[in-house]
Amino acid sequence: MSETSSPRIVIVGAGPAGIRAAATLVNAGLHPVVIDESNRAGGQIYRRPPAGFTRTPEELYGSEAAKACALHTLFDRLAEEGRLTHRALSSVIAVYEGRLHVLGEGGVQVIGYDRLILATGASDRVAPVPGWQSAGVYSLGAAQIALKAQGVALGRRIVLMGSGPLLTLVGAQLVKAGADVAAVLDTSPWRRQMRGFLGLAVRPVVALRGLALRARLGGRYHAGVKLERIEADASGVTAMRWRDAGGMQRLTPCDMIGMGWHLRAETHLADLAGCAFTYDEQWRQWLPKADEMGRAGNGVYLAGDGLQLLGADGAEIAGRLAAAACLADLGRPAPSASADLRKLARLERFARGLATAFPWPDAMARSLPNDEIVCRCENVNAGAIRESVEHSGGEANRVKSLSRVGMGRCQGRYCQLAAVELVAERAGCTAGAVGRFRGQAPVRPAPIGAFLRED
Template identity: 65%
Template sequence: MTRVVIVGAGPAGIRAAETLAQAGLCPVVIDEGARAGGQIYRRPPEGFTRPPTSLYGSEAAKAVALHGCFDGLVAQGRIDHRPESSVVAIRDGVLHVLGPDGLLPCPFDRLILATGATDRLAPVPGWQAPGVFSLGAAQIALKAQGVALGRRIVLAGSGPLLTLVAAQLQAAGAGVAAVLDTAPLGAQARALPLLAARPVVTLRGLAMRARLGRLYRAGVTLERIEADGDGPTALYWRDARGRARETPCDAVALGWHLRSETHLAELACARLVHDPLWSQWRPGADPMGRAGAGLYLAGDGLCLLGADGAEIAGRLAAIACLQDLGLPHPAPDLRRLRRLHRFATGLARAFPYPAAGVAALPDSAVICRCEGITAGALRESAAHGGAEANRVKSLSRGGMGRCQGRYCQIAATEILAAATGIAPAEAGRMRAQAPARPLPVSACLADPAPSQTILPSGRR
């Protein structure tokens, strides 16, 4: 029996699993969450009282439909769901999965990676203080636990997630002190012809922003976060006219749209290319998501197209897998995907990464929060060893912490490129290494018996 494994149970992973199940296959679905849904449709614990309309707003019907689809397939035994499990390594056709039963091997013949995206962050002086979170972390706390991470919260950065999280916090009754967008209104206006590819979504975002009122400010420059032992006390910034501003707060959430989560794709030998539009490295694949022999990518881990695009890409990746297995299936979604690509290009242009501001950060600014590495240390390492990301990583320890460069790599690349007069792509990227997630040493020491291997159809 062909062993197809899907990593990730967000919109892309769910639609991929559904498509394979409809063709008579029983894929294994490995997901870090306790319940399927991914980040955008993250599900609260059982017994949580907030209704879907409060959690997902206008997307509630889509969320409920996806959750119901996946739960039904699991109940019918048509997919093998492995929740609360993380893939920490990939080698020779085997995933190494850390889950409730420890570290177990999971062999596969075909692999679909639907690993989603993480926050794309830009360092701000003082962001290493406790009480400074990513926008995604603020959203997770709200959706999964009904918790606001502060009483007076400043949200800063750029991109649709900035407006969305602010609107969700505001609707939940949280104290939002300010919503500070580094993207100028002019750039957003110039991108409107591309954003018109999805007029309903664009108008919905503008309506959310309108409800934020004077809390929302565009074209700002973030200067620093002041904090004491308990966390942030104020965020200092300049408005679009250059006037100095100060907003008292007790929590800060930062984010500049998203970055594709590529760690597992790289371990699976997918080819990565630098995308100057998004200021990040992303996997290369054909329009159906084929990224190598038996390897398929879908969702935001491949291209940042949002939840609707992830559903389409998940179906296409599964169809590509079926076609390669000699089970022909049509792919009518390709035209819709092209329209979503136009919209995504508009988002990238409307809400650019603040590369120039990052490159000009003072030497004292912390870039790698895990290891406490400053911009000055990165520049000094580049001066000694050259502006190659992995060489600078070795000399400075930047990117060697728990996140393995997920949150600091983009900023570090901009700093290295500016310091040495090269393009960011020339600086390269910090190579992905196993384990992809932290794991206990005891899990590495254990040697699972053959009976513990994860196999399709629930067999061990």
């Protein structure tokens, strides 16, 4: 079948999931279009630096260097051979009736599709800490991007805080690069981390690798801490005030703070594409619903961390499965999924172990003082959110409309989870009962001029 008569299949995201999905479709004789915000394929975990960058893959990706290089080489070869179309530096900002609105260097263009594979990945899951609106506070992902893409640390003296594998990984990467990491503060106590051990044991090599990274941090790492306040002056962050597991108050001078509690699935496009959602009590976030192959209905398929938070290995498997489901639904020969489904089940057990060991700090979010900022985009504090519950009945979108929480440029990516905890606490219900903010287009900020065309 010629390219012009083939079904129009669009993949959003060129990370591990998107690359494997594209390769599976190409091997079946199809020509997918891959849309990605970065200049070069790889995604966040295997993000590639600019050409001429001097650090080696081993320095950038550690034990995952071989996997990263294999994915990079595969995608580049398929693109160079003209077997797929790569639209780099492009953001899908809306989905409507089989069409994607794509923001690129030439403005906004509309691309139709017959089948859509969303491999949108995940972003940092952050929780408000008093003072987090100060200059010099970043997410762990931002710190990692700066290190991978430009080879720089974002501060001269750094404190990292939160919980989860990314906290340890970024800390170890910064230490290895020669940065001055003063402290790595984990809100999960050792006892809670051990509760997740059975799940983590299904991937012993990965678990041991994480412990080796933890050992590299040495005395910088502290478990079971209580985060009190980020101290700052007019120039930005000056120190982190915290209590150790024994209750002793500590003050660590610093000029940069990186924060994050594992990840939150990037689901805005899935929402606009009409996917159903369910609240996951263990991950404490809303995740889209799909079958084991990634089918979400209406010709939409989901893969990677935008569906399940399974990491890079899980994303590769999910990308192959989503593409196989797409091929089967088109009546074309599809590769067997049985082996990948078994691997995915194992990764799911590991991920549940992570969720148990490194939980979202819901109690910390619910106890925020009224004057502390929750929504940094709109400068909405915890008191305004609590007050809005009295007039909203504790429903997420009514709280949003009354308080403006989640109405800024991030569209709730950084504040929604904490805001929902505050609403649930005041309304006396579960976070799942509060609901979620509805997705709105454009899902990324877009200049008005991008919508204007001479035609």
